[in-house]
Amino acid sequence: MSVPLRQQLAVGSYLIKQKIKGVKKYPLVLMLEPLFRCNLACAGCGKIDYPDDTLDKRLSVEECLAAVDECGAPMVSIPGGEPLIHKEMPQIVEGIVARKKFVYLCTNALLLRKRINDYTPSPYLTFSVHLDGLKDRHDASVCQEGVFDIAVEAIKLALGKGFRVTVNCTLFQGETPDEVAEFLDYAMELGVEGITIAPGFSYERAPKQDVFIKGLDVKNLFRGIFKIGKTRKWKLNHSSLYLDYLAGNQNYDCTPWGNPTRNVFGWQKPCYLLADEGNANSFKELLDDTPWDKYGTVKNPKCANCMAHCGYEATAVEDTLAHPLKALWAAVRGPKTSGEMVAEKKPEFVASYKKSAISEIPVKVES
DSSP states (O other), X not given: OOOOHHHHHHHHHHHHHHHHHTOSSOOSEEEEOOOOOOSOOOTTOSSSOSOHHHHTOOOOHHHHHHHHHHHOOSEEEEOXXXXXXXXXXXXXXHHHHHTTOEEEEEEOSTTHHHXXXXXXXXXXXXXXXXXXXXXXXXXXXXXXXXXXXXXXXXHHHHHHTTOXXXXXXXXXXXXXXXXXXXXXXXXHHHTOSEXXXXXXXXXXXXXXXXXXXXXXXXXXXXXXXXXXXXXXXXXXXXXXXXXXXXXXXXXXXXXXXXXXEEETTEEESSOSSOOSSOEESXXXXXXXXXXXXXXXXXXXXXXXXXXXXXXXXXXXXHHHHHOHHHHHHHHHHOSOOSSOOOOOOOOSHHHHHHHHHHHTSOOOOOO
16 A cells, blocks of 8 residues: 555554444545535536536535544545535645544646645645546546646646645546556656546446446456556555455455545435435434445445445455455455456345336236
8 A cells, every 4th residue: 555654553543443342334434525516527427417506505614524523534535526616625624634634635636736825735635636547548538638737737736845646546448457557657657645546436427328347347457457567566545455356356245334425415325426315414324324235236236336445445444454464465466367256246136126027017907
C-alpha cells in the first residue's frame, strides 16, 4: 500500500478497537456526498440525472461535520457531484481535518487551480483526482475534450504546493492491460502518492449502459494488468487481498456498512452505489434498519457484477485482520495472475426470481 505510516497506524488502531469491543458492523470510510451537482456529464455516472431542485441541494457545514461525528469512521471520502462546486467545502474540510480524520477530497480537477488556495496542506488532507486513463481514454470517459490536460496540470500544481495527491481510476469496456499499465506508469511519473483502481459499477441511472465491464472480463483484465505490474513499481492504494480479489483469487461477500454514505437525502441504503433503496435519518438507523441480507453479488441482481472497492475493500480488510499471514503473502508475491480462479458462488436470486415469475402468471379458470 502507498498509505503513509501515520495513517496506517491510526486506521490500524481503530480496527483493533472495534475487534476488542466485539463490534460486528463498523464503518471504515464515510462516503460524504454534500451535493450531486457536477460540471461534467460522464457516460458512466449515475449521479447526473436528478432534477434541478435536487442538484441544487447542499449539505451544510454543520450537517457534514455531524455526519463525521455520528459515523466515527477514521477516513472520509468526499465524492459528488463535484465537491469543489460547494462554496463551503473549505470549511467542511477544515472541520474534518481538525478532528484528525483522513479526508480524501475527490475532484475532476477542473476547478482545482482556481480553488486550491482555499485549502492548506495537511497530512490529513488528500486531493483524489479522477483520471480514467491517458488523454484520449479519459476525455472520452468524461465526454469532454481537454479535461485530462487540465487535471494533469492541477495535479502538478497541488504537488508543488505540498498537498497529498492520489489518482482515482475507474475502468470501463475496451480497456487492455497494456493501456492500463501505460497509464499507471504515467501516474507514477507524475509523483502522486498512490492510485485507487476499480471496475466501474453499472449504475441504473447512467446515460450509457454499454460502457461497463463485467464478470470474468474484469478478472482477466486485472490479471493481465497485475502480470505486467510484477516488473513495475506501482503504488496502488488498496489492501493486498482486495487486489487479489480483483484478480479472481478471493471470493468475498460485500460489506456495505464498511463505507456508509451520507448525502442530501440522508444516510443512503445500503451503499454509495444503489440510489433507489431508501434512506435512513441517522447512522444508527442505517445500521439497525437496513436489510443487509438482501444485498450482495449472489443475493441481488442489482449487485450481480459489482466489484467496487466501496463494497469489497472493507471485506478484504476484515479478512486481513482474520488472516494476517495470508495478507502478507499476497502483498509479497502480488496477486496471482495464472491458474484457476476461485469458484464463484451461485446466485441465490435466480431461483427466487424464477419462482416469483411463475407464481405471477395469470391463470384463467373456466367452469
